Amino acid sequence: MSLRAQLATGGTVLAARLALEHGIACNAAGGSHHARRAQGAGFCTFNDVAVASLALLAEGAAENVLIVDLDVHQGDGTADILKDEPHAFTFSMHGERNYPVRKIASDLDIALPDGTGDDAYLERLAPVLPQLSGQRHWDIVFYNAGVDVHAEDRLGRLALSDGGLSAREDMVIGHFRKQGVPLCGVTAAAIRPTCRRWPRATPSCSRWRRDMRNSRAFHRFTETANRPISLFLSSSGRNPLTLFLELLYPSYFL
Numbered sequence: 001m002s003l004r005a006q007l008a009t010g011g012t013v014l015a016a017r018l019a020l021e022h023g024i025a026c027n028a029a030g031g032s033h034h035a036r037r038a039q040g041a042g043f044c045t046f047n048d049v050a051v052a053s054l055a056l057l058a059e060g061a062a063e064n065v066l067i068v069d070l071d072v073h074q075g076d077g078t079a080d081i082l083k084d085e086p087h088a089f090t091f092s093m094h095g096e097r098n099y100p101v102r103k104i105a106s107d108l109d110i111a112l113p114d115g116t117g118d119d120a121y122l123e124r125l126a127p128v129l130p131q132l133s134g135q136r137h138w139d140i141v142f143y144n145a146g147v148d149v150h151a152e153d154r155l156g157r158l159a160l161s162d163g164g165l166s167a168r169e170d171m172v173i174g175h176f177r178k179q180g181v182p183l184c185g186v187t188a189a190a191i192r193p194t195c196r197r198w199p200r201a202t203p204s205c206s207r208w209r210r211d212m213r214n215s216r217a218f219h220r221f222t223e224t225a226n227r228p229i230s231l232f233l234s235s236s237g238r239n240p241l242t243l244f245l246e247l248l249y250p251s252y253f254l
């Protein structure tokens with residue numbers, strides 16, 4: 001059993017609880033959205049967001065959970081695991097011709113053509129957020145902020161710029177923050193081997209840094225690890241996953 005997969009899953013459960021407590025939190029190692037109920041798939045062992053969603057629902061910590069998955073790959077595993085869960089709603093916006101070939105229907109899917117740039121991408125996303133918020137009261141939103149929509153991702157196909165990625169994060173985080181919905185981010189760092197931009201995906205991280213710096217969750221992380229969270233968000237040479245795990249489990253690395 002992969003220790004990394006276990007820690008990444010536990011990290012998202014922890015981040016979800018921190019988000020409920022402080023308004024926003026992020027697990028840079030989460031986002032293993034291809035893992036299904038019966039088996040792992042597509043570099044994903046456990047589906048951390050589905051596990052965290054079901055854990056919060058089982059505990060009664062949340063009654064309604066929303067998943068907004070903007071990774072370039074469709075969230076087939078999350079759709080598979082949560083398809084019979086009426087208190088969880090799955091939304092995926094992804095590249096139509098990208099992995100997985102056989103997609104599993106989310107509650108709402110938007111498939112985008114190759115070469116979708118900033119303007120078309122943001123125009124497609126903008127009306128969906130208020131639509132989702134209008135459906136019911138969400139106790140928490142899990143946001144899969146995959147950066148593989150970026151033009152520098154060799155397999156991504158969607159061609160977003162730094163500015164487009166940054167605008168996306170502002171749009172999504174800003175929308176749910178304004179609504180007062182706790183937001184748990186996952187940035188799919190562990191399944192980003194094709195994106196040369198990671199770990200310096202600074203446009204998508206800048207918004208995280210700004211909001212988390214203002215939340216007590218940031219201080220909690222900082223106190224736990226005795227180092228700033230921006231260290232792993234803007235790391236230049238080191239594996240962001242390792243840095244994240246050091247932040248969450250410092251004693252393990254001592």
Ligand SMILES: [Zn+2]
Pocket residue numbers: 071072073146148188
């Ligand atoms: Zn992806």
